[in-house]
Amino acid sequence: MSGNMNLTLKVWRQKSKDAKGEIKEYKANNVNEHMSFLEMLDVVNDDLTRKGEDPIAFDHDCREGICGSCNLMINGVAHGGQKGTTACQLHMRKFKDGDTIFIEPWRAKAFPVIKDLVVDRSSFDRIIQSGGFVSVNTGGAPDANAMPISKVDADLAMDAATCIGCGACVASCKNASAMLFVSAKVSHLAYLPQGQVERKTRVKKMIQAMDAEGFGNCTNQYECQAVCPKEISVENITRMNRDYLLA
Numbered sequence: 001m002s003g004n005m006n007l008t009l010k011v012w013r014q015k016s017k018d019a020k021g022e023i024k025e026y027k028a029n030n031v032n033e034h035m036s037f038l039e040m041l042d043v044v045n046d047d048l049t050r051k052g053e054d055p056i057a058f059d060h061d062c063r064e065g066i067c068g069s070c071n072l073m074i075n076g077v078a079h080g081g082q083k084g085t086t087a088c089q090l091h092m093r094k095f096k097d098g099d100t101i102f103i104e105p106w107r108a109k110a111f112p113v114i115k116d117l118v119v120d121r122s123s124f125d126r127i128i129q130s131g132g133f134v135s136v137n138t139g140g141a142p143d144a145n146a147m148p149i150s151k152v153d154a155d156l157a158m159d160a161a162t163c164i165g166c167g168a169c170v171a172s173c174k175n176a177s178a179m180l181f182v183s184a185k186v187s188h189l190a191y192l193p194q195g196q197v198e199r200k201t202r203v204k205k206m207i208q209a210m211d212a213e214g215f216g217n218c219t220n221q222y223e224c225q226a227v228c229p230k231e232i233s234v235e236n237i238t239r240m241n242r243d244y245l246l247a
Contacts, residue, residue: 068166169224175216
């Protein structure tokens, strides 16, 4: 039998990029424990709309832990702190009746707040674009065995490719470093033969773009790995640094 709970929300409200923001308090009553965190916010927003108040702006899309849009700091931890889980996959049964929950946007110079809990993460897009294209011939699909790849390299490449670009690593780093994100994008191609032609130029261009966007550097505290919803390993940062030195 499902239980309901009453919660107090402390939510960051900011009308625009240039406006001064503040924490405002809201009540979330009769919240079903089986709701996702975003569904709970939907219910709160429905109530605000009925009252004629401006609903809380937050980013979302797939609600399946794939797109990386649900970038929320929940009680000071990116995505709420449940291992391998995005905010949209976080369920209200992880909270207790009477809890007070603080909800804030990502905090980073390179992620300016647009409104309330929504931040501009287009800096990530520009970093990826700086990496350019992969020079491989197109046409018919090649035979699966035409380009042998070891199981180890294939698994490592796939692990790095699972990065959804949510920005939790940046928001959790004291330096607002994007190195886990960038290293994942660099590494998933560096492990594969298709990514070798531009390997050196790619890593240089992406690191330069990262620095230009205003992200900080890594000081090896591994908070990025701890909050990553896809559990991307910091070993990718080591690989990226090695490739950068070689380049």
